[in-house]
Amino acid sequence: MAQRGPVYEKFEYVAARLMSMFVTSFPPGSNQRMAARIGDLFDRFDRKHRERARYHIRLCFPDWTEDQVAECARASTRNLMQLAFEILQTPQVLNRDSWRDHIEARDLGSAIDVLNADGPRILLTAHLGNWEVLGYFLAMLGYHTDTIARPLDNQLINDWLLGIRERQGMRIVTKFDATERMTSVLENDGLLAFTADQNAGPKGVFVPFFGRLASTYKSIGLLAMTYRTPIICGYGHRLPGDFRFEVGTTDVIHPEEWEDKSDPLFYITARYCRAFERMVRLRPEQFLWTHRRWKHRPRHEKLGKPLPKALRRSLEELPWMDQATMDQIEAPPPVDPLEIKVKASPRKQRARAKAKARKAKREAVIGSG
Numbered sequence: 001m002a003q004r005g006p007v008y009e010k011f012e013y014v015a016a017r018l019m020s021m022f023v024t025s026f027p028p029g030s031n032q033r034m035a036a037r038i039g040d041l042f043d044r045f046d047r048k049h050r051e052r053a054r055y056h057i058r059l060c061f062p063d064w065t066e067d068q069v070a071e072c073a074r075a076s077t078r079n080l081m082q083l084a085f086e087i088l089q090t091p092q093v094l095n096r097d098s099w100r101d102h103i104e105a106r107d108l109g110s111a112i113d114v115l116n117a118d119g120p121r122i123l124l125t126a127h128l129g130n131w132e133v134l135g136y137f138l139a140m141l142g143y144h145t146d147t148i149a150r151p152l153d154n155q156l157i158n159d160w161l162l163g164i165r166e167r168q169g170m171r172i173v174t175k176f177d178a179t180e181r182m183t184s185v186l187e188n189d190g191l192l193a194f195t196a197d198q199n200a201g202p203k204g205v206f207v208p209f210f211g212r213l214a215s216t217y218k219s220i221g222l223l224a225m226t227y228r229t230p231i232i233c234g235y236g237h238r239l240p241g242d243f244r245f246e247v248g249t250t251d252v253i254h255p256e257e258w259e260d261k262s263d264p265l266f267y268i269t270a271r272y273c274r275a276f277e278r279m280v281r282l283r284p285e286q287f288l289w290t291h292r293r294w295k296h297r298p299r300h301e302k303l304g305k306p307l308p309k310a311l312r313r314s315l316e317e318l319p320w321m322d323q324a325t326m327d328q329i330e331a332p333p334p335v336d337p338l339e340i341k342v343k344a345s346p347r348k349q350r351a352r353a354k355a356k357a358r359k360a361k362r363e364a365v366i367g368s369g
Contacts, residue, residue: 013156020088028086028093028243035085039078046077053077053289059333060210061284075285079238083130086243090136091164093243099140103133104239106248111232114252115143120186122224122231126197126276127288130245133236135170135193137247146171146185147193148178182219186227196220197276199295206298207270208315210277211328215296221268228255231268233275237283250282251275266314274320294333301332 023031043050053073057064064072094102114121115138123138123145125131135145147165151174152158162172170193173181185192196217204215224231231253237246253271258264280287300308307315307330315321315329 009154009156012154013160016157017160023085023088024092028089031085031089032082032242035081036078039081040074042081043074043077049077049290052292056289056293057284059212059294072285073289076287076289079129079286080288082238083132086130087132087161087164089243090132094133094136094140096140099137102243102245103137104244104246105137106246108247108249110252111234111249114230114232115191117230118189120189120227120229121191122186122220122229123191123193124196124220124231124233124272124275125193125235126279127195127291128197128235128276128280129237129283129286131195131236132165133245134234134247135165137236137245138191139170143191144171145191145193146173146181148173148182148195150174182223186223186229192223192229194220196272197293198291199293202296204296205266205269206311207266207273208318208321208325208329209273209293210280211325212294212333213298213301213329214273214293215298216269216273218265218269220272221265224253224255224268225258225264230254231272233272233279235279235282237279238286250278262317263314267318270314270318297332306330 026034050073053076054069057069057072061069061072123134125134135147138145147170149172152161165172173185182192198217200215200217202215203218205218205221206213207216208214209216220231223229231251232249233251233253234247234249237248238244239246251271251274253268253275258267258271261267298311300306300311315326
């Protein structure tokens, strides 16, 4: 992709600010209905993402009818559009005086105990409902989070949106300087937050998620083990009505629960993914089903081999593992048709190789500067 110049970035920034002014001039209920209509249009015309979402939903809910699958995919797209509008309007609606009118707390007792205790803590959530509202809610209660986030390509828009989030008490840690900041936060008994349900690539830890192995980042489990950090798994579901949410937890994981395990990293990672699955099952229509959660496959699946003995042993040690789930894991799902790559022509292959070489050269120059 060609580099975008400063003029184009300024144009994007001005357009985004004008859009924000337009959105915040309407009441939340009107915006939610407008966002839902936009979501319906995307679901209708964006065939690629619609089909990917439906494929993932079928895998996770094999007993659903096609009408149920289609409605869930459509509602998921609506949810994403509504989230975008809510991010712009949240500072206007939610504050220390008004949050009780908009947020219902559920099953937070054990999480509050951890938040009030001394020592470092980790907060995890998924791309579900309004995943931003959880951080806002905790900040208004006086619990300030350092949240890991990928910076946007447009620096002007990125700085503007970061300002919106940080004014409410959230500190944003970009993925480019995350390693040093993460360790610093935990060493100073801070609260480190992740949206942690993304595909982690071929080098991730493969743990069950809806009965299929899914690549998941190792860093969270390693940080928890290194600093003996409890992990809170929380969510922010959207409720019926104007700008109303339910904030709750599906699990709180304590160090003493993993320290006697033969593979604590696997146990931690599998357990918080189980917590994610539980929160998704509560509101499946609010999950980001277009995310390629099962894109990368473990080596034994790609080679057509049975489960390795070490992986089988780690799975069988999970207290909640049952035979039905083991059977699912041993029978990998069919390949997503949208993931099958058509081999490029020799001309396109040469062009891609040249572009890759130019990118590597630019990075080498930057790294030596």
